Amino acid sequence: MTRNPQLSLGSVTDPIKVALLTDDPLMRAGLSSLLAQLGSIHVVERDAAEVALWDAGVDSDKTLTRLGEIRNLPMPAVAVVGDQAHVAPALAAGARGVVLRDQVGPGIHAALAAVRSGLTVMDAALAESLVPAQPAKAATTTTNGKGRGELTERERQVVQLLSEGLSNKLIADRLGISDHTAKFHVNGVMMKLGASTRTEAVVEAMRRGLIRL
Numbered sequence: 493m494t495r496n497p498q499l500s501l502g503s504v505t506d507p508i509k510v511a512l513l514t515d516d517p518l519m520r521a522g523l524s525s526l527l528a529q530l531g532s533i534h535v536v537e538r539d540a541a542e543v544a545l546w547d548a549g550v551d552s553d554k555t556l557t558r559l560g561e562i563r564n565l566p567m568p569a570v571a572v573v574g575d576q577a578h579v580a581p582a583l584a585a586g587a588r589g590v591v592l593r594d595q596v597g598p599g600i601h602a603a604l605a606a607v608r609s610g611l612t613v614m615d616a617a618l619a620e621s622l623v624p625a626q627p628a629k630a631a632t633t634t635t636n637g638k639g640r641g642e643l644t645e646r647e648r649q650v651v652q653l654l655s656e657g658l659s660n661k662l663i664a665d666r667l668g669i670s671d672h673t674a675k676f677h678v679n680g681v682m683m684k685l686g687a688s689t690r691t692e693a694v695v696e697a698m699r700r701g702l703i704r705l
Contacts (some may be wrong), residue, residue: 507532511541530601543608544569559585568607583691589613612655650677651697
């Protein structure tokens, strides 16, 4: 697991302060009960939370519109969605983790802890559903061509920062490189991972184990 260097060891081991953001009373009751059983999690008000567990609701037609709420949250969020088709849009909207409503279980503790530490997390099955598996030879053949070639160490750093939702400018600032060089590395990552969007690149990197949780 890669830990955010800005977090102290104590903050990693302390109970996670989670805000439950849902309009569904049944969902709130179910999540509250689950989190209470897991321990090391304190359900708090939004202003005091380190992580939000944000629920898209049961109306799938309104989900895409509501996803914009995630961008305005002051803390990282794990999105709970009802349809697999909403996973990629949730990530694109800024969610740092995604789980399906009917699959919320004890594993949510690990997801919340990882997101608090600055990581982006997703169930492996969801990641594979978003980006089809590449042929086995794709990872070992020449770097010419879409979706082929091993990432360099710098490109691994870049894709890790992409998973944190950083823009090219912020990636450049974090790595001490120019905006142009950051854009070059991002394009290289997307080409080698066979991705047409930054979200697809992150999902494929997670599927290949390039982003370690």
